[in-house]
Each structure stands twice: as C-alpha cells, then as structure tokens.
Amino acid sequence: MTGTPEQPTSPIRLHKQLSAIWDTPPGLGRLGAVNHTILGQRFIIAALIFFAIGGLLAMLIRTQLASGASPFMDAELYAQVFTMHGTIMMFLFAIPLFEGIAIYLLPKLLGARDLAFPRLTAYGFWCYIFGGTMLIVALIAGVAPDSGWFMYTPLSSSTYSPGINADVWLLGITFVEISAVSAAVEIMVSVLKVRAPGMSLDRMPIFAWYLLVVAAMMLIGFPPLILGSILLELERAFGLPFFDPTRGGDPLLWQHLFWLFGHPEVYIIFLPAAGVISTLIPVFAGRALTGYRTIVVAIIALAFLSFGLWVHHMYTVGIPHLALGFFSAASAMAAVPTAIQVFAWLATLSHGRPRLTVPMLHIFGFFFVFIMGGLTGVMLAMVPFDWQAHDTHFVVAHLHYVLVGGFIFPMLAGLYYWLPHATGRLAVHNLSVPAFWLVFGGFNITFFIMHLTGLRGMPRRIHAYPADAGWEVLNLISSMGSFIMTIGFALIVVDVFLQIRFGRRFRRDPWKSATLEWAMPTPPPSYNFAALPKVERRADGLKPQEIGPQLAAGHGYLGFVRQGRMETLGVSMLTGKAEQVIILPGQTNLPLYTALATGCFFLAMLFKQYWAVPIALLAMLALFLLWTRVTGQRSDTGSLPIGMGESVPPHAECDEAPSWWAMRFILTANATLYASLLFGGLFLWVSAPNWPPADLPALGIVLPVLTALALLTGVASGRRAVSHYDNRSAGWLVLCGLAQAISCALLVWLALTAIPAPTGHALSATSFVILLYAALHCFLATVFAGYGLWRIKAGYVSPARLLDLRIGRLWQDYTAIAGLIALVFVAAITRLAAEGSLS
Amino acid sequence: MIALKQPATTLLVATGFIIWSVAFIALYGGNAVGCRLGWSEIELAGGITLQRLMLVGLYALSLAAILLFSLWMHRRYRSAGRTSEATDFIYRVARDGGVAAVAATLFCFTLVFWLSPC
Amino acid sequence: MIAVPLALSGCAGNLSALDPAGPVSQSIAELWWAMLLVGALIFVLVMALVLLTMLRPGFGSSLSPKGWIIAGGLMLPIPVITLLIVYALMQGERLLPLGGAFSDTLRIEARARQWNWEFHYPDSPGAPFSTDVLHIPVGRAIDIVATSEDVIHSFWVPRLGGKIDATPGHAAVLRLRADQSGSFGGLCAEYCGTGHTIMRFTVEAHEPAEYERVMQSLSATGTQRGQAQ
Numbered sequence A: 001m002t003g004t005p006e007q008p009t010s011p012i013r014l015h016k017q018l019s020a021i022w023d024t025p026p027g028l029g030r031l032g033a034v035n036h037t038i039l040g041q042r043f044i045i046a047a048l049i050f051f052a053i054g055g056l057l058a059m060l061i062r063t064q065l066a067s068g069a070s071p072f073m074d075a076e077l078y079a080q081v082f083t084m085h086g087t088i089m090m091f092l093f094a095i096p097l098f099e100g101i102a103i104y105l106l107p108k109l110l111g112a113r114d115l116a117f118p119r120l121t122a123y124g125f126w127c128y129i130f131g132g133t134m135l136i137v138a139l140i141a142g143v144a145p146d147s148g149w150f151m152y153t154p155l156s157s158s159t160y161s162p163g164i165n166a167d168v169w170l171l172g173i174t175f176v177e178i179s180a181v182s183a184a185v186e187i188m189v190s191v192l193k194v195r196a197p198g199m200s201l202d203r204m205p206i207f208a209w210y211l212l213v214v215a216a217m218m219l220i221g222f223p224p225l226i227l228g229s230i231l232l233e234l235e236r237a238f239g240l241p242f243f244d245p246t247r248g249g250d251p252l253l254w255q256h257l258f259w260l261f262g263h264p265e266v267y268i269i270f271l272p273a274a275g276v277i278s279t280l281i282p283v284f285a286g287r288a289l290t291g292y293r294t295i296v297v298a299i300i301a302l303a304f305l306s307f308g309l310w311v312h313h314m315y316t317v318g319i320p321h322l323a324l325g326f327f328s329a330a331s332a333m334a335a336v337p338t339a340i341q342v343f344a345w346l347a348t349l350s351h352g353r354p355r356l357t358v359p360m361l362h363i364f365g366f367f368f369v370f371i372m373g374g375l376t377g378v379m380l381a382m383v384p385f386d387w388q389a390h391d392t393h394f395v396v397a398h399l400h401y402v403l404v405g406g407f408i409f410p411m412l413a414g415l416y417y418w419l420p421h422a423t424g425r426l427a428v429h430n431l432s433v434p435a436f437w438l439v440f441g442g443f444n445i446t447f448f449i450m451h452l453t454g455l456r457g458m459p460r461r462i463h464a465y466p467a468d469a470g471w472e473v474l475n476l477i478s479s480m481g482s483f484i485m486t487i488g489f490a491l492i493v494v495d496v497f498l499q500i501r502f503g504r505r506f507r508r509d510p511w512k513s514a515t516l517e518w519a520m521p522t523p524p525p526s527y528n529f530a531a532l533p534k535v536e537r538r539a540d541g542l543k544p545q546e547i548g549p550q551l552a553a554g555h556g557y558l559g560f561v562r563q564g565r566m567e568t569l570g571v572s573m574l575t576g577k578a579e580q581v582i583i584l585p586g587q588t589n590l591p592l593y594t595a596l597a598t599g600c601f602f603l604a605m606l607f608k609q610y611w612a613v614p615i616a617l618l619a620m621l622a623l624f625l626l627w628t629r630v631t632g633q634r635s636d637t638g639s640l641p642i643g644m645g646e647s648v649p650p651h652a653e654c655d656e657a658p659s660w661w662a663m664r665f666i667l668t669a670n671a672t673l674y675a676s677l678l679f680g681g682l683f684l685w686v687s688a689p690n691w692p693p694a695d696l697p698a699l700g701i702v703l704p705v706l707t708a709l710a711l712l713t714g715v716a717s718g719r720r721a722v723s724h725y726d727n728r729s730a731g732w733l734v735l736c737g738l739a740q741a742i743s744c745a746l747l748v749w750l751a752l753t754a755i756p757a758p759t760g761h762a763l764s765a766t767s768f769v770i771l772l773y774a775a776l777h778c779f780l781a782t783v784f785a786g787y788g789l790w791r792i793k794a795g796y797v798s799p800a801r802l803l804d805l806r807i808g809r810l811w812q813d814y815t816a817i818a819g820l821i822a823l824v825f826v827a828a829i830t831r832l833a834a835e836g837s838l839s
Numbered sequence B: 001m002i003a004l005k006q007p008a009t010t011l012l013v014a015t016g017f018i019i020w021s022v023a024f025i026a027l028y029g030g031n032a033v034g035c036r037l038g039w040s041e042i043e044l045a046g047g048i049t050l051q052r053l054m055l056v057g058l059y060a061l062s063l064a065a066i067l068l069f070s071l072w073m074h075r076r077y078r079s080a081g082r083t084s085e086a087t088d089f090i091y092r093v094a095r096d097g098g099v100a101a102v103a104a105t106l107f108c109f110t111l112v113f114w115l116s117p118c
Numbered sequence C: 001m002i003a004v005p006l007a008l009s010g011c012a013g014n015l016s017a018l019d020p021a022g023p024v025s026q027s028i029a030e031l032w033w034a035m036l037l038v039g040a041l042i043f044v045l046v047m048a049l050v051l052l053t054m055l056r057p058g059f060g061s062s063l064s065p066k067g068w069i070i071a072g073g074l075m076l077p078i079p080v081i082t083l084l085i086v087y088a089l090m091q092g093e094r095l096l097p098l099g100g101a102f103s104d105t106l107r108i109e110a111r112a113r114q115w116n117w118e119f120h121y122p123d124s125p126g127a128p129f130s131t132d133v134l135h136i137p138v139g140r141a142i143d144i145v146a147t148s149e150d151v152i153h154s155f156w157v158p159r160l161g162g163k164i165d166a167t168p169g170h171a172a173v174l175r176l177r178a179d180q181s182g183s184f185g186g187l188c189a190e191y192c193g194t195g196h197t198i199m200r201f202t203v204e205a206h207e208p209a210e211y212e213r214v215m216q217s218l219s220a221t222g223t224q225r226g227q228a229q
Helices: A011-022 A027-032 A036-065 A075-110 A118-141 A165-193 A206-238 A251-285 A292-306 A321-333 A335-350 A358-381 A383-389 A393-423 A432-455 A472-502 A544-552 A590-606 A612-630 A658-687 A702-723 A729-753 A762-793 A803-838 B006-036 B050-079 B085-113 C003-009 C023-055 C065-075 C077-095 C208-228
Strands: A566-571 A578-584 A640-643 A646-648 C106-113 C116-120 C129-131 C133-137 C142-148 C153-156 C163-166 C172-176 C182-188 C200-206
Touching: A027 A590, A036 A075, A036 A118, A036 A472, A075 A118, A075 A165, A075 A206, A075 A251, A075 A393, A118 A165, A118 A590, A165 A206, A165 A590, A165 A658, A206 A251, A206 A292, A206 A658, A206 A762, A251 A292, A251 A335, A251 A358, A251 A393, A251 A658, A292 A335, A292 B006, A292 B085, A292 C065, A321 A335, A321 A358, A321 A383, A321 B006, A321 B085, A321 C077, A335 A358, A335 C023, A335 C065, A335 C077, A358 A383, A358 A393, A358 A432, A358 C023, A358 C077, A383 A432, A383 C023, A383 C077, A393 A432, A393 A472, A432 A472, A578 A640, A578 A646, A590 A612, A612 A762, A658 A762, A658 A803, A658 B006, A702 A729, A702 A762, A702 A803, A729 A762, A729 A803, A762 A803, B006 B050, B006 B085, B050 B085, C023 C077, C065 C077, C106 C133, C106 C153, C106 C163, C116 C133, C129 C133, C133 C208, C142 C153, C142 C163, C163 C172, C200 C208
Parallel strands: C106 C142, C133 C200
Antiparallel strands: A566 A578, A640 A646, C106 C116, C116 C129, C142 C172, C153 C163, C153 C182, C182 C200
16 A cells, blocks of 8 residues: 555654665765755855865966066966956856755755755756866866956957867856756745645745745846857857857847846845845844845845846947936846845844854844945946946956855855754854954955055956056055955864864754754754644744754654655645645666766867767757656555645646646746847847848748648647547657657758858848757657657556646647747848848 | 636736836837837927837836736735735735836836937 | 055046046046945945944834834935936936037047057048057047957046947947046956957047147158058
C-alpha cells in the first residue's frame, strides 16, 4: 500500500530514517548532490572566492591609479583588469551570492524540505562554476575580455576586438546566466507553491516576497542580455550584422539590450539585500516589521520602475529630450519606494528596543553608504548633470556606494546572522567589530573622495593621467583607503574562520528570531524539518524556540517516511492550503553531465569547432530527456495521508504541479527574449543608418500560409491529445509531431531561400534569426510530441496523470503563437523598410 | 463579480504597474516611431502636432486604464465579503499598487505635454 | 586630514567641471551645488534618525509607524524630486540644441577615430580642419556634430559643458559656448580601446577677429597640403 506511512517511535529514530533518505553520500557521491543546503553553501563559497579574485583585481586597479604615470600595467592589461573586475563582481559574485543565500534559506523560511527542482539547482550550480572557470582561465591565460564590462559594440566587434577575448565574455557570461535563469524559475515556483500548509501569501516572511519579486525581475531582465550576447556572438562568429552601422546595424541596439538588463540588474542585486535588512531589523529591534503590506507594494513598484530607467545610462547618445524625460522621471521616482522601505525600517527600530549586535553594525554601514549612493543616484538621474558626470569617476563612486552599501554591507550583516545557522557555532572573539570599522572607513576614504575626482574631470577606464590635471592626490587617497578596506576584509575572513573553528555551540535560535529557519537543529539536517509546520500567523512572527522541538518530534505534516521517498508539500498559490505531495528526485550525476555537455557547446563555440556544436546540443537534449526517467508514476494513487488528518494527491495527479508552473515561467522568460528580438528589429528600422537594404526579404504568400496551417494543425492536435485524453490521444500526438516537423522544415526553407544573404544587411539578419527562432521552437515541439508519446507508451499517463502532456501543450501553444508572429513580423518589417525606400 | 482563480488573483498585485509598463513601452516606442515617420512635422489645428496628439492620447488612455483598475480593486476590497485574509490582502496590495502606478504615470508621463519629442 | 588637500586643490583645473568657462557648464555646476546642498541636508537628517533610533530606545515612538512611513517615505522625497526634475528638464530644454536661447550657432564637426579627433569647420571659407585642437570663437554658440569612423567615443570639454557620444552611423549634436578666451582641456569619455587614455584634445577659444585669422591660416595650410598631394 502506498498510502500507509510508517510511524516512527522516537525523534532520534525519525531523524535517522529521514537522514538515510535525504543525506548526500560522502566521497564521489558529493558530485551528485541535489540538496539545497549543500548547494546553497557551495554557491555562497564559490561566490566568495570570485569576490576575492574580483577584489584582487580592484587592488591592481588602485595600485595602477595611485600615481599618474604608473609603469605597473600597460593599457592592454589594464583593460583586461577593469573589465574582469566589473564582470566578476556583477556576474560571478553578486548574483550567485544572492542565489546561494536564496537556495540555502528559502525552503527553511517557507517550511519546506527542499526547493521545487533540486536537480535544476545542481545544474545551475555546475553551469555557474564552469562558466566562471572559463572566464578565470582566460584571465590567467591573458586573453580575458577587455572591452569594459558592458562590452559596447563596435569596440567588442570582430573588427576592433579580433581575438577570443570578447567571445570569452559573451559565451562565458551566457553560460553563467543559465544558472541565473534556472534559479529564477526555481525561486518563483518554490515561493508560490512549495510552502508549509497555512502559509498564505500574506503570511509569508517578508524575505520570501523580496525573493519572489526579484525572481520575477530576473525572468524578464536576463533574457535581453542573453539575446544581446547571442546576437553579438552571431555577428562576431558568422558576420550577421546586428550592430554594424555599415550594414544596417546599430551600436545603440546593444546599449539598449544591455541596459534593459543592466539597470534592473542593480535592483536585482539590491532587493535581496533589502530583504535581509527587512528580516534582521525586526529581530534586533525585538518587534515585528512595520508596514509589511506597504513594503510589498513598494518592492513591486520598485521592480517595475527599475525597468523604466535603463536609458539613464544613455543620456549622452543624443536621444530626444522627451524620451530622456520619461527615464529621468522614473529614475528619480525610484527614490520613493526606497525611502518607504528605509522609513519602515526606522519605524521598526523606533518602536522596538534595538540590540546593538555585529549584524546591526553592518546595517548601520548599509544605511550610511547606501543612502549616500541613493542621493548621488538621484543627482545622476538629472539629465544635464549626467552630461557632465557620465563616464567619470563620479559615476564610479556612485555605483560603488550603491552596490557596496546596497549589497555588501547587508550581505555581511546576513553572513554574521546566519553563519551560526550553518555552523552551529557562535562567535567568541570580537574581531568582527574592528573588521567592520576597517571596511567601512576604508570604503569611505576610497570612494567618497572619488566623487570629486570625477567632477574634476577624470574619466573612467584610463590607466594614466597627466600631472597637471590635479587628480594625483585624490587618487592616492583613494588607493590608500582601498588598502585599508582590504585589510578589513582579510580580518573578516580570519574572523569567520575562527568562528567556524572555535565558536561556542548553542542550543537553538541564538538571536531570538521569529522565522522558521531557526526552528530546526543547527547545523541544519539535510531534510530541514522532521515534520512540516502548520502556519497559523505571519511567518515572521513565530517562536522557533517552541516550534522547533515539536517539529523535531514529528508533530506536524509528513512527520514520517513513506517508501523511502523524498517528500515535501505543495500548497495552493494564494491561500496556502495543502494541495499536493511533491515527490522530489534523489541524488544523481545527471545535472553534472548535462552541464558538461552544455560546457562542450560553449567551448565548441569559443574555439570555433562548429562541427561539435550540434553534437553537444543533441547530447544536452538527450541528457535532459534522461532526467525524466525517475519522475512521474505509472499508476494512480489518489490522495495520500500527510498527517494532521489531511490527505492530498501526489503532484503527478495535481493540476498545478511545480513543473507545470516552471514551464510557464520558462516560457515567460523565453517570450521576453523573443520580444527583445522583435524590438531589436523595429529599433533598427527606426534608428539604424543605411536602411533600407538593396535586397529585401520576399516570403511570398504560399509558403507562409502553408507554414501557418502546419503550425495551427500542430497546436490543434496537440491540444486535442490532452483536452480529451483517450486511446486516440497517441494518434493526435503523432499528427502534432508531424505537423510541427513540417512547420520546422518550412521555416528553415524560408530562412534559407526567401531571405537575401543574412550577412549582407541587418534586415536580412534579423529576419533570418526570427525565422530560425520559430523553427527551433517547432523542432522542440516535435520533441515534446515524441516525449508525450513515449510517456503514454511507458504508462506514465492516465486521465488523472496528464502532467507530461499538459506541459507539452504549453510548449505547443507558445510555438504556434511565436511562429505566426515570426511570419507576420518579417512580412511587416519588410513592408515598412520598402516604404522607407520609396519616400 | 468576476470570479478569478488563485494564480490570476495573485497576478493582480502587479497589474497596475503592468499597465504602467505597457504605457511606457507605447509612449517611448510610439515617440520613436513618430519621429521616424515625421509626425512631429505634421501640424494639426492650433499648432498641435500629430506626434503630440498621439502621445497625449496614449497618456490619457493609460491613465484611465490604471485609474479604472485601481477603482475596481478598491471596490473588490470593499465588497469582497472577507472571503479570506489572503484575498483581502491581495486586493489591498493591488489597489495600493494601482494608486502607486497612477502616481508613477502622472510623474513620469505628464511630460508628454511639454518636452520636445524629437 | 582629508580636508587639507581638498582645500589646496579646490575645484579648479583645466578639466574640472566645477570650474566653468561657459554658460552650459556654468548652469550645470549651479545645479550640482544646489543638489549637493539639498543632498547633504537629507543625508544628515536621515543619518541622525538612524543613529537616534538605534542608540536611543524609544526615540520617535510617539510617531506611529504609519506616520514614519508617510513622513519619510512620501512627504520627504516627493517634493524634492518633483522640484528637481522640473528644474532639470527645464534646464535640459534650454541647453539642448533646439533653437531657442542661443540661436545663430556655428557648426563644427568633431570626427572621432582611434585615437584622435579631427575638427572640421564647414561654416568657414575653405572648410578647413584641425586635428586634436578645436578652435572656437568666444561668445558664440557652437553646435558640435559628433561622428565616429570606428568605435564609440565621447566628446567632452568639462569646462564648457556636457558630453556627447560620437557613435558610428549617427551624428549627435551638442551645444556649447565659451565666455572667455583661453585654452581648455578636452578628452574622450567613452572607453574606446587601448588608446583611450591618450585620446585628448585642446579647445582654443579666440576673440572673433582672432578666430577668423586662425581659420584663414588653417585653410591655407589645408590648401597647401591639398596641392602637395
């Protein structure tokens, strides 16, 4: 019988049973780890190592600039150093560090045993490590990217950067971004679906709201960068001119795509840090956070505003004043939701009894540094002032105030707060305090003075400067400050090691916190909670001291093991009612192998071994299909008891299984990428020089109509197979697969024959890529149809278990829409271009 | 009253600003396309250009849409019959988000009456 | 300790945006000093609140949490940013090359390439040009039309006004005016490759008669070079 849980006799026995299922085995077994605690720690440690590398590069920069004509580095090496400093800090440190913290904490805060997709976490981790390694190896080999961390074309194009340096950036960063997008999907689904029963949205700890908003921002924010990287790599590798102004491309398109990602990115980094502040301040003020609902509104507003201000990096390119006005106003307005948060925190402190602890010291550092960064941010949002300050050291100072204030100090506060959680030990030394003051003082000495350096005319990214410019003393002070700051960071490292090694053990919840992550033994067991809690009030006003022992004794949901399976609960999105038993997959090396195949793809692209590219891609596809071998079930089980007198079905028999939501979010990210591509096409028509081209695409009528019919047949039959599941469904899926294969072939044929040489003009290149994008989706739609067939034949599908087919149907729907839009868009933009040639 | 499923209800919290974003894209994109097609040169009655008219029209439309949405949320919140604390919470966040989006629209886009479009 | 070099060096300098020599940079510098003043006040106010709430338990608890959020989150920032944005956009309308305040402009093309600047004077007889030295007449508005032959550069003369990017395939316009004669430093502000550091130029602002004379001599050398080729 599947439904009968084995009741353990004692907490120790339950602990042993759960550990046997959830623990990661030692030795080589570690490579197959999928546990969120372990992977979260790995993410954090890796990010800190990259932070050390990036910090070292910063030291090199400050050494170079300490005097005006330093013989330390030449221009070429300096270019690699400042490019890699920015790249590492943004992509290999800040984003992964927050991902690591989210991965480690989220299930613990939400009262779950793991994230929704443990293997995806592992895959994301390997992609991050391999992509990051590519960049570091390039740095050691002396072929690191050298066009600045925002890689402006045409400087980064093959004409002006002929080596592989720029390819390392484009491919390595895209590789790393896979982990960001997968983390975004993971966090979205976990927050929305994988919570403790009773935790409705309004009862979530505030940190979960922050992470939800940030994950949504990542789904929308990263695709434009990924698209930009793909297009630039296509231009560099195959000569498709998207950014080359001599062939109808436009360097400004890159700037738009980059900053459409790049500005939300700043808030993607800041918001999780603000979430940490919102979590810590109530603990140390000894009272609940004030203005919970207002903060939720504020962060949603901030998330959207952050997408409306990317052009404030582009005030000097000559954009119409009205357009600048929109962005300038949105930039200034971002100050309002930020101020609301700041004053909600102050109100919390004011109405509580603040305890001055080491985390609070760092929170003070946050207030001081971040507020100054915010104020200079509002200054830079003013168009005329930015004309002067743009690309000077004023901006360098500003961005370090924002990022160090808005990220590093909150993260240090979080580090000191949660380190005892991970190690089970409390600090005994007071090294933390001088370490803080060294970092804080060193930082301000370095960067405060830099505002003036910038206003006195020092531009970014120069490796030498004339003595008569009057920048030497200022730079020397900055350099000295930076060394003080480094000593502070070194002291923090020592402090952390001492704490891990010699810290004092504690029973439970040393900070008198109010959230669920402390309602477990520390260091945390692999399964988090021996039983899952029932949440009956807001989950940042709980008493871990009382809840912890009860859960450890198995009093709660799922306080037992069932058939050796890894189980956690899924809830309905809004009300938090228990809805499904999510059965998680166990240890496996498949994420590692898949990431290796992904790495082969990127290496083949990097070293221009294009014959290997399709092989690597097919290997990836095959490996991903192998992931599904252990998911799903071959018979209907109906409702399973989950304890507390409740029963819910397993996720395979539930309408809103996590993987179904994951597909929706993946398609959201995908649609953003596609929309960016279409926007790019329109933008080139509006803005790029050398339009229209001599040769225009000529799709004709017959082939597009046939393609549209094939697409519609595919989607209709795909839908029919799921909507009334019966013994003819397999047949419908065959038809669907065939139709999609035909659409794929027709789209490829159109791309190859109806479009003039894609290397000749941006219009052809854009049309070509749009049609191939649609063709790729048709190909994958065929794969999904085939997958559905296989799952039917293998017995995984029944009228109650339609999950595999329903996920496929989402893809079929999207493919049809994307394909039809592709046909219409190419025809329309050709028409627009042709009319331009008449006038 | 229209019945919404839980995911759709959840999405309400962002709807005010989703409309704001659409307005942003429409105004920014519309302005660029208008400049490209020379609409700022086409003068209608009273010295108002076609460009300006289009921008003001888009502005009014988006403002009305967000206002309506906020009102709708307000009424839903008032008359929700207290189905659950969770839905009440969502309606309030959605309404306040709508009000914030109205403020953002006024603050960012009222410029269409004033600044040089091309 | 920090204050000493600050006081010694002040804000002067041949590349200092805080040492304006024309109406554009002057008005932007005024905006900066105003923003600095307001910003400093806000910073001191908020930090005082941070320290008081952290160190003095009970400070401000007579104001309700809602009161805190409304006062600090809405009433403090909204008037400030509203005034600021209106002022800055009015200034933008005035400074942009849209006709208006300074008409009768002189057009000069700044053609950037890795890593020097070539200035062309289509409004002067013989359409002369100069390299890495830009000649302008004092007291007359200049429209700099910035273009690039290769990568993106950015034209910047901090003492005269803001920057304008020189983007290949685009021509962007910046309006400047020098109110005093003399020599001002200029540089490329956008990273443009290994020569970015050395991509500087000088602006020579001449009295009008002197400017005409410089143009004539430039035309003459230009013609001579043309004949030699």
